[in-house]
Amino acid sequence: MIQLGQYPPAMRVVAHLSDTHLLGGGRPLYGSVPVEDRLRVALERLEASAVDPDAVVFTGDLADVGEEDAYRRLRAAVEPVVSRMGAELVWVIGNHDDRAAYASLLFDEESDGRPQDRVHDIAGLRIISLDTTVPGYHHGEIEAAQLDWLREELSTPAPLGTILALHHPPIPTPLEVMSVLELKRQEELAAVVRGSDVRAILGGHLHYSTHSTFAGIPVHVASATCYTLDLGANADRLLSGVDGAQSFDLVHVYDEVIVSSTVPLAPHVEATGFSVEYAPMIEGMSPADRLEQLSSKSSHLNLNEAASSAG
Numbered sequence: 001m002i003q004l005g006q007y008p009p010a011m012r013v014v015a016h017l018s019d020t021h022l023l024g025g026g027r028p029l030y031g032s033v034p035v036e037d038r039l040r041v042a043l044e045r046l047e048a049s050a051v052d053p054d055a056v057v058f059t060g061d062l063a064d065v066g067e068e069d070a071y072r073r074l075r076a077a078v079e080p081v082v083s084r085m086g087a088e089l090v091w092v093i094g095n096h097d098d099r100a101a102y103a104s105l106l107f108d109e110e111s112d113g114r115p116q117d118r119v120h121d122i123a124g125l126r127i128i129s130l131d132t133t134v135p136g137y138h139h140g141e142i143e144a145a146q147l148d149w150l151r152e153e154l155s156t157p158a159p160l161g162t163i164l165a166l167h168h169p170p171i172p173t174p175l176e177v178m179s180v181l182e183l184k185r186q187e188e189l190a191a192v193v194r195g196s197d198v199r200a201i202l203g204g205h206l207h208y209s210t211h212s213t214f215a216g217i218p219v220h221v222a223s224a225t226c227y228t229l230d231l232g233a234n235a236d237r238l239l240s241g242v243d244g245a246q247s248f249d250l251v252h253v254y255d256e257v258i259v260s261s262t263v264p265l266a267p268h269v270e271a272t273g274f275s276v277e278y279a280p281m282i283e284g285m286s287p288a289d290r291l292e293q294l295s296s297k298s299s300h301l302n303l304n305e306a307a308s309s310a311g
Contacts, residue, residue: 002283004290010252011160012125015046015053015087016260017248018167018204019061019224021096024069033243035064035226036073041265042225042248043081049263051250053087055122059204059222060094060133060167062102071105090120092129094167094204095138095181099131115146119153125253126158126197130166132183140168140183140205147192157197160253164193169203169221171212175229177239178206190215200251200258209247209262220260222249 003009020039021029029035046053058078063070082089093102093116103111115131130150132140154162168183170190183189193201194215201219207229210221225246233240246265251258282290293299 007254010254012054012122012253013051014251015056016202016222016251017042017225018059018222019207019226020074021061021064021226022070022074023064024067029064029226033227038225038246038265039077047081047085053085055088055090055127056082057090057165057202059092059165059202061096061204064096066098066101068101068105071101075106088120088122090127090129090165092165092167093131093133095133115143117146124159126162128162128164130164132166132168139181141185142189147188151192154196161197161199163200163202164198165202168205169219170214171219173206193217218258220249223247
């Protein structure tokens with residue numbers, strides 16, 4: 001499609017999914033949540049959409065208890081879809097994952113127990129997968145050696161900048177009990193990324209969509225595909241995980257800005273819209289005619305829309 005507004009098409013597009021929490025044998029999570037079905041729906045929605053991602057990023061908690069079969073099933077479900085879309089697959093490790101199984105079954109590498117940090121070049125956009133896990137624990141932390149490595153990596157800017165992908169997002173959460181499991185020593189990470197070419201930080205872990213800033217950098221947290229945490233739960237619930245409101249995010253990288261948008265897994269009944277058959281007509285208009293037809297409340301297109309709304 002031609003450029004219709006002030007901004008040209010995004011230079012890169014990243015699909016951001018998180019917290020799949022798969023179990024071996026395809027078992028449902030907590031005995032009731034069909035996590036493989038939820039992942040399948042997310043991938044089907046992404047592939048069927050008009051979005052053409054350059055990369056697909058999963059920000060951790062890929063397996064619920066680190067089972068080898070869970071990683072095999074995850075890889076078998078995800079890799080063919082990402083390959084068909086012509087995108088690069090970026091895995092990030094989470095606190096529910098196992099480093100050895102993660103390395104051997106997703107990367108065909110042996111693990112020596114060290115953090116699983118990797119760098120991906122998406123045609124000039126650098127995506128750094130940073131391991132924030134603490135083996136045996138659910139909170140997050142980054143080792144001094146990792147910070148030194150990250151500082152060295154960021155010392156050379158990437159042509160389109162850097163996206164830092166990690167599991168534990170370096171932001172506050174209104175769910176106080178979750179704050180116990182936050183990323184520790186965040187000030188040390190801030191000292192490394194502040195003033196660098198890091199344009200956005202992608203995270204997971206919280207099981208709800210949220211956005212903030214860290215060291216002046218936008219932070220985008222994708223909700224889970226497995227289950228979500230209900231911020232509007234009754235006051236008598238300290239924490240409430242629900243099988244609903246799952247989603248993933250689309251990250252559009254422009255020249256000067258990055259936009260993160262949330263896509264719900266559950267499709268809904270369309271109330272209004274336009275078919276793609278309208279596209280050639282819209283593209284064929286002059287900019288002035290296009291603005292008049294789409295913006296003017298008295299235009300032919302908008303009058304037809306208003307008539308349909310009125311029944």
